[in-house]
Amino acid sequence: MKGFIKKDILMMRSNLKILLVLFVLYIVMDFQGNSSLSFFLPVCSVVSMLSTFSYDDYNHWTSYAVTLPNGRRNVVKSKYITTFILLFLMSLCVGVFSSIIYVTKHYAINFSFIFENLFGSIVGALFVLDFMYPMIFKMGIEKARIAIFVGVFSIIILGGILIKYVDVSALSFLFSFFHGYGGILIFIIMMIFLSFLSYQISMLFYRKKEF
Amino acid sequence: MKYALEVKGLGKKYDDFELKDIHFSLPTGMILGFIGENGAGKTTTIKAILNMIQLDSGHIKIFGCDIKKETELAKEEIGVVLDDMFFPEILTPKDINVIMKDIYQNWDQTLFYQYINDFHLPLKQAIKTLSKGMRKKLEIATALSHHPKLLILDEPTAGLDPIARSEVIDLFRDFIQEKDCSILLSSHITTDLEHIADYIIFINEGTMLLSKTCDALLEEYGIVKCKEKEFKQIDKKDKVRFRKNRYEYEILIENKKEFKKKYPSSIIDKITLEDLMIFMLKGEVEK
Numbered sequence: 001m002k003g004f005i006k007k008d009i010l011m012m013r014s015n016l017k018i019l020l021v022l023f024v025l026y027i028v029m030d031f032q033g034n035s036s037l038s039f040f041l042p043v044c045s046v047v048s049m050l051s052t053f054s055y056d057d058y059n060h061w062t063s064y065a066v067t068l069p070n071g072r073r074n075v076v077k078s079k080y081i082t083t084f085i086l087l088f089l090m091s092l093c094v095g096v097f098s099s100i101i102y103v104t105k106h107y108a109i110n111f112s113f114i115f116e117n118l119f120g121s122i123v124g125a126l127f128v129l130d131f132m133y134p135m136i137f138k139m140g141i142e143k144a145r146i147a148i149f150v151g152v153f154s155i156i157i158l159g160g161i162l163i164k165y166v167d168v169s170a171l172s173f174l175f176s177f178f179h180g181y182g183g184i185l186i187f188i189i190m191m192i193f194l195s196f197l198s199y200q201i202s203m204l205f206y207r208k209k210e211f
Numbered sequence: 212m213k214y215a216l217e218v219k220g221l222g223k224k225y226d227d228f229e230l231k232d233i234h235f236s237l238p239t240g241m242i243l244g245f246i247g248e249n250g251a252g253k254t255t256t257i258k259a260i261l262n263m264i265q266l267d268s269g270h271i272k273i274f275g276c277d278i279k280k281e282t283e284l285a286k287e288e289i290g291v292v293l294d295d296m297f298f299p300e301i302l303t304p305k306d307i308n309v310i311m312k313d314i315y316q317n318w319d320q321t322l323f324y325q326y327i328n329d330f331h332l333p334l335k336q337a338i339k340t341l342s343k344g345m346r347k348k349l350e351i352a353t354a355l356s357h358h359p360k361l362l363i364l365d366e367p368t369a370g371l372d373p374i375a376r377s378e379v380i381d382l383f384r385d386f387i388q389e390k391d392c393s394i395l396l397s398s399h400i401t402t403d404l405e406h407i408a409d410y411i412i413f414i415n416e417g418t419m420l421l422s423k424t425c426d427a428l429l430e431e432y433g434i435v436k437c438k439e440k441e442f443k444q445i446d447k448k449d450k451v452r453f454r455k456n457r458y459e460y461e462i463l464i465e466n467k468k469e470f471k472k473k474y475p476s477s478i479i480d481k482i483t484l485e486d487l488m489i490f491m492l493k494g495e496v497e498k
């Protein structure tokens with residue numbers, strides 16, 4: 001499986017320049033107080049991972065990979081592990097540079113704020129990717145993109161309807177439930193469960209897929 | 212006899228195409244050539260062998276292992292070149308080495324670099340910058356560099372110029388010299404198969420039309436050219452297929468020796484696999 005992970009990481013080299021430009025842009029925006037550097041993480045991790053799927057599909061790598069030892073299993077497994085590696089590395093970069101921004105501005109470093117922002121970003125990125133992967137493995141990246149667009153659009157419309165007709169303030173107890181370190185722990189457990197579920201569904205689709 | 216590959220009663224049905232009862236065995240140390248026109252079922256058969264599609268019926272064994280039960284064992288022993296399926300084109304040959312050494316237990320980095328060198332391939336250039344022929348050579352180098360015992364090749368010489376084709380064919384010949392190595396090769400370029408194949412399978416519309424040794428096919432089959440008067444004198448059952456052109460008839464015959472005995476004045480031309488393919492697909496059967 002190491003080979004499959006290496007393949008994805010080597011492919012991301014082609015995005016490195018644009019990622020660096022975006023990273024610098026986010027640093028400038030964070031410095032000016034217009035945005036948080038942590039927003040870089042969900043945006044760029046999702047874009048980077050999806051681009052690996054696009055390249056795979058374009059050259060029919062997934063069909064070729066099935067002919068390699070443990071191909072079917074490793075194609076799926078490696079995408080999830082590469083995602084975790086990418087999120088870890090990006091978190092490290094964002095964490096370090098967020099601290100540097102604090103120091104440059106002569107503020108005391110607010111580790112808890114940086115951690116909460118980073119944590120929220122990781123949860124957001126993982127949620128999106130865990131939701132997308134089974135669809136990509138089932139339909140391929142092109143069709144999955146359309147399905148994801150329809151899904152996101154439906155969620156926005158439903159959200160709009162919910163806000164208009166339901167008293168959202170009544171749901172505030174839900175937010176208090178997730179507050180503090182207990183809430184973080186609940187989120188971690190939820191994300192582990194979601195990733196595991198997403199992986200199992202992806203494997204189920206991919207095991208039966210014909211090329 | 213030891214077999215590298217055994218295919219029995221292979222069947223697969225799609226909405227618009229059906230593969231019916233494909234059966235053959237490839238003894239170790241031999242080359243089996245797969246011929247047929249586009250859409251005949253060659254690639255579907257190869258996909259079935261590689262477990263890329265689910266079978267409706269039949270059994271496939273690679274080195275005695277049932278591919279449904281022991282797929283992964285067999286894959287270490289197989290080298291594959293597929294039509295239009297390979298690594299993402301932003302990677303380089305050097306990247307392929309980095310990746311493959313963690314995929315195959317027997318990956319031989321020295322051998323891979325030797326092929327890259329022999330084929331004059333750039334090591335650090337993205338695949339997308341390579342010509343079609345160079346890409347094909349890279350695919351072949353990749354397929355050979357983990358010392359496989361069985362090569363499964365779908366159109367491996369497509370896109371190569373005659374010199375490169377000859378180099379690749381020589382490479383396959385060298386490969387087969389090694390102990391117990393075998394090749395299943397599907398190709399439109401039938402002259403390549405004439406040079407190296409031991410067995411030929413001819414497939415059309417998902418059904419096997421012919422399965423014989425290449426030598427037997429080329430020795431037993433022949434073409435007789437004659438005028439209409441002579442054509443009518445030849446027994447119907449001696450004509451496998453015939454084609455009528457402006458001035459004469461061309462008849463595909465199955466047993467040259469018997470035919471010569473029966474019609475001593477006839478002149479029998481040698482046949483090529485391409486002739487055979489054209490006659491079998493485009494020729495008429497006398498009613």
